[in-house]
Structure formats: structure tokens, C-alpha cells
Amino acid sequence: MSPAPKRRQCGTQQAHERLCEMYPAFRARQNGIEQGIRRSIQSGQAQRVTRQLITIPVVVHVVYKRDPENISDAQVKSQIDALNRDYRANNSDTSTVPDVWKGFVTDPNIQFALATKDPKGKATTGITRTKTTRDSFGTGDSVKRATTGGSAAWPRDRYLNLWVCNLGDGLLGYAQFPGGPAATDGVVILYTAFGTMGAVQSPFDLGRTATHEVGHWLNLIHIWGDRNDCGGTDYVTDTPNAQLPNYGKPKFPHISCNNGPNGDMFMDYMDYVDDAAMVMFTAGQVARMNATLAGPRKKVGR
Numbered sequence: 242m243s244p245a246p247k248r249r250q251c252g253t254q255q256a257h258e259r260l261c262e263m264y265p266a267f268r269a270r271q272n273g274i275e276q277g278i279r280r281s282i283q284s285g286q287a288q289r290v291t292r293q294l295i296t297i298p299v300v301v302h303v304v305y306k307r308d309p310e311n312i313s314d315a316q317v318k319s320q321i322d323a324l325n326r327d328y329r330a331n332n333s334d335t336s337t338v339p340d341v342w343k344g345f346v347t348d349p350n351i352q353f354a355l356a357t358k359d360p361k362g363k364a365t366t367g368i369t370r371t372k373t374t375r376d377s378f379g380t381g382d383s384v385k386r387a388t389t390g391g392s393a394a395w396p397r398d399r400y401l402n403l404w405v406c407n408l409g410d411g412l413l414g415y416a417q418f419p420g421g422p423a424a425t426d427g428v429v430i431l432y433t434a435f436g437t438m439g440a441v442q443s444p445f446d447l448g449r450t451a452t453h454e455v456g457h458w459l460n461l462i463h464i465w466g467d468r469n470d471c472g473g474t475d476y477v478t479d480t481p482n483a484q485l486p487n488y489g490k491p492k493f494p495h496i497s498c499n500n501g502p503n504g505d506m507f508m509d510y511m512d513y514v515d516d517a518a519m520v521m522f523t524a525g526q527v528a529r530m531n532a533t534l535a536g537p538r539k540k541v542g543r
């Protein structure tokens with residue numbers, strides 16, 4: 242077993258750049274999606290969706306070579322439970338949010354359930370298991386195709402696809418933004434960072450890698466805007482501008498980009514801190530996710 246990563250590293254941006262080069266239409270489509278999301282928030286449509294509880298059916302594809310990678314059903318369920326706490330703001334550790342931002346903590350009103358019917362309508366546990374000969378996977382999407390040692394996606398208009406496998410290069414996970422190819426749509430998570438029991442390893446043992454990556458799948462962007470010069474944006478107005486990712490368990494405040502006195506909102510799920518240090522989404526992020534569920538991911542939410 243390879244040693245657990247020491248600090249968070251998400252491959253979403255890397256995977257996105259690769260897809261945009263392969264499919265130039267993706268970038269154009271994403272611009273269109275971005276405009277639609279802005280309209281949805283301005284018109285109030287996204288906020289109307291926020292008031293409804295939406296349930297997203299999930300299929301978890303466990304792809305393993307060695308026994309520890311073949312995680313238990315209980316570990317899978319512990320991840321669904323963690324998502325259901327974080328996406329209903331029912332996680333008790335919101336108590337750690339600094340007083341100045343306590344009022345920013347927002348319930349996305351989204352819940353997740355393992356699928357009970359497979360694409361052909363047959364009863365299922367919502368978990369597939371595939372033995373592979375591959376030692377590890379990267380952001381190249383091999384885990385999503387049977388011909389490259391993985392397991393094929395279920396239709397994205399009916400399921401959120403989560404793949405759990407051994408990832409190389411210290412990656413904890415990566416996601417595909419809305420608007421990309423259907424065959425690779427979903428989220429990939431390292432098996433030692435998935436759920437809250439079994440094979441999980443500290444400091445990524447509270448299921449927050451999936452919370453972060455599903456945030457990307459719902460069109461959230463890293464809170465520092467993926468640039469290092471304070472010029473990036475996450476298209477959300479209630480998250481302070483920040484220069485770089487924060488790691489580990491930072492002390493409040495951490496100031497960058499003239500964002501004092503409160504500094505970076507490093508306790509947000511879309512930063513790079515340890516699982517125990519990321520505890521919240523803001524109203525702006527929730528509006529963006531719900532605009533995505535009212536727009537490009539309309540079919541998957543019930």
C-alpha cells in the first residue's frame with residue numbers, strides 16, 4: 242500500500258485542462274453554462290431550487306487490484322452519510338467557523354442516496370465492484386472505461402458516478418465540471434480518502450474529499466480561483482478573494498490579497514485544508530450549485 246498523501250491535492254483543474262484540449266467545444270459550452278448560471282441566480286430561479294430538498298442517486302464504482310482497495314459496503318455508506326451531513330449543513334463542526342463568518346454557513350439542501358435501480362431497472366445496491374490489473378490511476382479517466390481497467394459510467398442524467406480506486410501522484414480525487422463528455426462524467430476518489438471508516442487514513446478521514454469534489458461536479462471552483470496572483474475568481478461574491486490554497490489546519494486569520502482583517506475563508510470545503518478543518522459552504526456557493534441543478538444537471542436531481 243502506498244503511503245497516504247500528507248496534504249490535499251485535487252486533480253480537477255488538470256483533468257479539466259486536458260478535456261478542454263481534447264474537446265475544444267467543452268470550453269465554449271462551459272462559457273454558456275456560466276452565463277446561464279449567472280442568469281439563474283439573478284432571476285431568483287436558483288434560490289427557488291435551494292428551498293426544495295433535492296435527492297441525487299449515486300452509483301459507487303469500486304475498482305481494485307489489492308484487497309484493501311476493495312472497500313466494504315459499510316465504508317461506502319459512511320461516505321454517503323458524510324455527504325448527507327455536509328450537504329445539509331448538519332455537520333457539528335460548523336462550531337469551529339470564526340464568529341465573523343458563522344452567518345455565512347448555508348445549507349445546500351441536497352441529499353445523496355445509493356441507487357436502488359441500475360440503468361436497466363434491475364434492483365441494485367448502488368455499488369459495482371471491478372477487479373483491475375492496474376496498480377493505480379491518474380486524471381486520464383482510465384478508471385471510467387472497462388477497456389482501460391476501469392468501470393463504465395452509468396447515465397449521468399440519472400446518477401452521480403463516484404469511482405473509488407488507488408490514485409497515483411498523491412492525488413486525493415478529481416471531478417468533471419458540468420458540460421463535459423458523458424462517458425467520463427463524475428468524481429474519482431482515492432480509496433483511503435473515501436468515507437469515514439475501513440481503509441481511510443488521517444488527515445483525510447471525514448469524507449471531505451468527496452464533499453470537495455462533488456462541489457466541483459456541481460460547478461464550484463477552488464476558493465482562490467486557481468491562480469496565484471489574486472487575479473483568479475470562484476465566481477462567488479461572499480467568499481473573500483484569496484491568493485493560494487491553504488493546507489493542514491490553519492490558524493485564523495490567514496491574510497492574503499488585502500483581504501484583512503478576516504483573511505482567507507480557509508474553512509470552506511473548496512480550499513485545500515485537512516478534512517477536520519473544512520466545514521462549510523457559503524450562500525453564494527449554494528446558489529451556484531443549485532443553479533447547476535436547475536440548469537446543466539437538471540435531470541439528475543429529484
Ligand SMILES: [Zn+2]
Nearest residue numbers: 251253453457
Ligand atoms: Zn478541487
